Amino acid sequence: MEHHESHPGHAPLEVLVGRVPIFSQLDDVELKDIAGRVKLRHHRRNEQLYGAGESNPHLMIIHSGHVKVYRISESGHEQLIRVLGEGDFLGDTSFISGAPADHFASTLDAADICTLHHDDLRDYLLRFPTVTYKMLETLSNRLENTERQVSIFAGEGAEHRIAGYLLELAGEQRTSKEQDTTTVVLPIAKKDVASFLGLTPETLSRKFTQFESAGWIRMQPRRTVEIINVPALQQL
Amino acid sequence: MEHHESHPGHAPLEVLVGRVPIFSQLDDVELKDIAGRVKLRHHRRNEQLYGAGESNPHLMIIHSGHVKVYRISESGHEQLIRVLGEGDFLGDTSFISGAPADHFASTLDAADICTLHHDDLRDYLLRFPTVTYKMLETLSNRLENTERQVSIFAGEGAEHRIAGYLLELAGEQRTSKEQDTTTVVLPIAKKDVASFLGLTPETLSRKFTQFESAGWIRMQPRRTVEIINVPALQQL
DNA sequence: CGTAATATTGAGCCTCTTCAAGCGCCGTGG
DNA sequence: CCACGGCGCTTGAAGAGGCTCAATATTACG
Incomplete structure (x- = not known):
């Protein structure tokens, strides 16, 4: 977390830009170019980046830090779409469609976020095909995940969704596999997990205690879940 | 529909290719190039193009004609993902990820389908950035739709989903707006509509009769639905 | 450290599913 | 052309699973 830079406060921007997956294949000159057009801003926790109806012409x-993207249906129901972390970007759909956003985006914790104006982005996409291709890759993966999510929402019950979510987390957070029991940390509040899974917080809570009394998991403080019986969760 | 070509049986392939959205911005020479690598095949009704686990290295x-893309979950539940028509393509996700498909694709009626090998596609994406960009646009739109679908599945009940689906169809099939009552034609069997909406055929059937006795719609033969009271459906 | 947001637990309800049976439509083969 | 068979569609009754509403307990942030 400590930083000792030549220009304090202003980090080496082209290095940061180069770490972003969609720009990862550019050379130093090109990165410097992009870095010149990018604005880095700090956001505090629970800050709304944009809301439905607004159209901010920036790729972020x-x-x-982390950002959550969610939607509020006409009936007032809040649905968490996805959680973004380091290297992820948002604002791409409004770039393509030109329409104002139909969703909300807020920071989950203090976050540093680069913004690149849509006009500049268009420029780079035309000049650097690898950027376009990388972006295509990203969207394709997101699409695959979202389509899978639709199937799960349509076909599977609450237990299956929760188990799948825990196992997915376990796969991402694979640390040292010495332990027989895996422990995962929920990246968001339980109520947000529930929203993400299309459930009410009450149902999620009940299923967790049910899993626990079945001996499959153990709830621990600070959003930590110890998974004891992986196979049991898998075959739900 | 009539065609008078120099080589009968083999339609003007570069013209067909040019009509595909993602290739629409290429010039004649480039189109001819692509047309030379593309294979046009006819498929009969209810033919499976590929299944889960298979990896066919072609963009189709x-x-x-029409193609349905669906998934079968571990519990045997069949979930219709989307229906493709003229100009749409599939096989893009396996192109990006390289992994075998996790879904099925079958023709709904007799269909003519072009196939382009993934290697050739990669070639064109590098040579013609506009193709990559067009593909990006397409995926972005699909992603937006799918994310909206997730929200609906998570938050809204059966009536809302069905009403939304009917109104969406009405928007697409907007013919002559002289009539006060709109009539839409279901593009697929009711059981497939149910699958698409994440419902059982029974529930769909019941809701339809319920809508009908409420005076909002009128069911007609041959998958035709006459929408009498649009506002009523909208405010579900 | 205090307060507000989050999490848990309980009871009742409501929607959708499941299982089962009957009907109707359409395409096939005689 | 008609008869048959199958699949899709409808309708009914029973059941389960998740939601709502409400009260309490706990956590986490300022």
């Missing part, structure tokens, strides 16, 4: 690239 | 572009 997360350098540190 | 629909020239005529």
